[in-house]
Amino acid sequence: QVQLVESGGGLVQPGGSLRLSCAASTRTFSSYTMGWFRQAPGKEREFVAAIIGGGGITRYADSVKGRFTISRDNAENMVWLQMNILKPEDTAGYYCAASNVFPTYSPRAYAYWGRGTQVTVSS
Numbered sequence: 001q002v003q004l005v006e007s008g009g010g011l012v013q014p015g016g017s018l019r020l021s022c023a024a025s026t027r028t029f030s031s032y033t034m035g036w037f038r039q040a041p042g043k044e045r046e047f048v049a050a051i052i053g054g055g056g057i058t059r060y061a062d063s064v065k066g067r068f069t070i071s072r073d074n075a076e077n078m079v080w081l082q083m084n085i086l087k088p089e090d091t092a093g094y095y096c097a098a099s100n101v102f103p104t105y106s107p108r109a110y111a112y113w114g115r116g117t118q119v120t121v122s123s
């Protein structure tokens with residue numbers, strides 16, 4: 001069982017930055033691929049970024065490449081999503097998730113989910 005708690009969301013102007021955090025409660029954190037997904041009202045949940053258990057390999061959605069960076073600290077059971085040059089279309093609820101598979105872009109491959117944190121990009 002893995003419990004995930006996200007934080008760091010908020011309201012930011014276009015072009016601004018936010019850093020999302022996800023704290024995990026598990027003794028085997030380094031064995032999990034960690035992912036970030038987002039879901040806007042009326043839309044399906046979509047893949048944003050993922051990082052392999054050891055932290056050396058990452059994957060990003062095309063829409064966020066070059067703007068977002070995923071990272072993790074296995075000693076602290078933490079994963080982060082640094083979001084730069086934010087756009088209004090980045091507005092969504094952002095969810096942290098854990099999977100036993102890498103790489104994976106499908107929400108169905110992630111067994112554990114946090115409750116999400118809202119990111120709103122607006123002037």
